[in-house]
Amino acid sequence: MRSSEPTIGWFMLSEADRAAANRLLASASSDGTRDELGFAPIHFAFADRFFPGTSVQHAQLRYAFFAAWSYQELLERTAGERFPVDELFEIERRYSCRLIRTVERSDRPLEGSGISGWTKYQAEQRPVVRASTIYWTALRSWGMASRVAGLGEPPTETQLRALWPRLEVREDGDEGKSTTLDIFKGLPPAPPGWRNKTGALGFALRASEAEYLRRLWGRAGAGGTRPLLSRLTEQGVTTESLWSSSVRRAATSSEHHALTLAERAAAVACIARAAHSALIERKRNEDRKLEEHRHSDALPGLIEEHQDKALDLDVPALRKETNIDDALVKFIEAVIAWVREGKPLEAIAATITARERDLKDVRAYLVNEQRRRDWSKGIASPLDYRWPVVREMILRVREAT
Structure with missing residues (x-):
């Protein structure tokens, strides 16, 4: 058997580079929040349907x-x-x-x-x-x-x-004439002086660029259809909340149904993430002899705020709409049952721990004391389906036209 030289090479990144790459991957995985409990398939399904081509990484259109x-x-x-x-x-x-x-x-x-x-x-x-x-x-x-x-x-x-x-x-x-594919x-066209090394350059769209995007967005949906992104842009909808009446007025009947499912799924994700954070906080307190209660204190209020939407979620309809797997379906059903029964945090601890461990293995915060040492997280919030990014995109286009 003929031997061959190895074809795999190695390169090294600095700690800062690895951290930057990890931040990118973590934020791209879902809605800008570390997706320790695996809600990303729901986020992507609805965000890609409503706002195709967008990403939480799109800071400037x-x-x-x-x-x-x-x-x-x-x-x-x-x-x-x-x-x-x-x-x-x-x-x-x-x-x-x-x-x-x-x-x-x-x-x-x-x-x-x-x-x-x-x-x-x-x-x-x-x-x-x-x-x-x-x-x-x-x-x-x-x-x-x-x-x-x-x-x-x-x-x-x-x-x-x-x-x-x-x-x-x-x-x-x-005579061998060549053509470059377009x-x-x-x-x-690029702005005058595009190839210069100096000169002012900014993020404000020109009118021609904004009109170009409006035309493209009009057929950016599945099969060349018009997505919600386009209708919101044409109607100038830039409300703070994706669940506003202005957004719903711009939606088709099928999008109305999807928006309802998305809002209720977002509520379940918020409660699950809040419980997860409270459990990590509790374990971290035990690890390091701390007395931190930020996430534990926030959990009851978040449950009260989002429980009605969470309990109204039609899980079979969500599965049909997003094609999520059995494991995520069972986890969502367990979270909803826990909320409905009003049981203490300990009652859902084993389920959340198993869910994170199945997804993250030894890197799961709830089973890895070393990872918990540097853990820091903001208070849980619902899935946003990239709306804050999309809202800024719409504002940029509207400002230029």
Whole structure:
């Protein structure tokens, strides 16, 4: 048997890089909250239906254009060659540094500015996760990226890189004339000076960009249908709550049903997470001889606030709508039964511990004393299905049109 050289390589990330990557994965897993109890399938099912292409990582809507213009610039220079990953990094560095300098000149803090990877760029390093990767799903889902090279749908970023050498097509005859395939048909042009290394650059959409998104969002739903995202944008609905009457007026009858299920499922998740946090807090107090009661004190109020919605949840209908698995169904039913019976926290402790252990194994907080040492968490809240992010997107589009 012929031997071969190993093909697996290793690379090392700093502690800060690993922490950043973990934060990204944790927040992307559900609604921006660590998903220790496995509610992410419900979050994704409803968020993707109502707001396709969105993500909790989408801090600034205009990044979708930055990503598209970056790839468009690369296409003009390197289509037909091997994908130039280093050049993409440099394009992203170029416009990111312009964003940073623009914010700094405005005397606003960079923290909270929405600039992706600004701490790394300031340290003259590369971000752990590039902005174009964070926003590529939006480009695909909204139809900003087109189908190429015989694919049945717009390519993933990985697929596009693999296809890069095939994006320059040489015609038969005509002295070998070549054509570069257009990935971003109808994309508004990059702003003047896009390729400059200096000059102000901001996140405010131009009118042409906002109108472009409105058109795309109008057919971004399943099978090219109009999703709730589009109708909310057209009607200018930016209420604080996803459960407002304004949102429901914009919804179709089937979306009304889905919104009801989503709101009630969000209430169950809030109560379960609150109980989970109270249990961790209690164990952490035992571990470290502490007297902390923030989560234990909050639990009764959260149950009182959300129990009516939780008890009204039609679990079979939720399962049909979201295709969640048996384990999550049984866990939801156990939480609802616990709330209905009004039993103390100890009565649900074994169920929550088993649920977290099944999902996280030895990393489960309730069975891992070492992980509990640095545990810190805000008071539990219902699933939000990305509405805070989507609300900001709608505001950005409305401001520009």
